[in-house]
Amino acid sequence: MSSSTNFLNNILLNYPLQAPVPNITNSTTSSSDETRNxxxxxxxxxxxxxxxxxxxxxxxxxxxxxxxKMVNHQLMNRLRLVNHNGQIVQQENQWLLLELVMLQQKLNHLHNLMAEPELHHTLLPSAWPCNNNVTTVFSDQNQLPLVTL
Structure with a gap:
């Protein structure tokens, strides 16, 4: 018995009983779980x-x-309107140019008629029904007659 008692005493002296150590991993784990959450x-x-x-x-x-998209739509509408108005202006311009050519031709024809000498003698002041007080004056340029009222 003494040998078994010595054996037990020896174990107790070499390996003292320790109080349970608090579980550090549990407190650290709960703290890290809280941080993680x-x-x-x-x-x-x-x-x-x-x-x-x-x-x-x-x-x-x-x-x-x-x-x-709305601004683009508005701009497209304005562009269509400007293009349409531009086409109208071009058509009017072409018509006016054509009228100009026709009027120039009539004017040239009248100048040619006025330049013919036999026409001057046949035209009498009474040939103008709207005005009997017609005076013919020759200008210095190309001897074209000017009619004054």
Whole structure:
């Protein structure tokens, strides 16, 4: 017995009984779990804010596209109107040029008639029914007659 008692005493002396050590891993684990949970919540909130910013940006871009389409439509209408009015002006210009040519031809024809000497002698002041007080004066240029009233 004494040998077994010595053996037990020896074990107890070499390996003293220790009070249970608090589980450090449990307190660290709960602290890190809490930090991890806070980080998750923070990340979720950050992701939600990011989605909201993205949604607002998308809405802004869509409204800008709508505005640009409307302005483009207005500009296209104005361009069509300007082109149409330009075509009308071109047609009027062509008509006026044609009228100018015709009037120049009539004027040249009248000048040619007035330049013929036999016509001057046949035209009497009474040949003009609207005015009997017609005086013919020759100008210095090409001896063309000028009729004065």
């Amino acid at each position: 806070k980080r998750k919540i923070s990340n979720r909130e950050s992701a939600r804010r990011s989605r909201m910013r993205k949604q607002k940006h998308l809405e802004d871009v869509k409204s800008q596209v709508t505005r640009y």
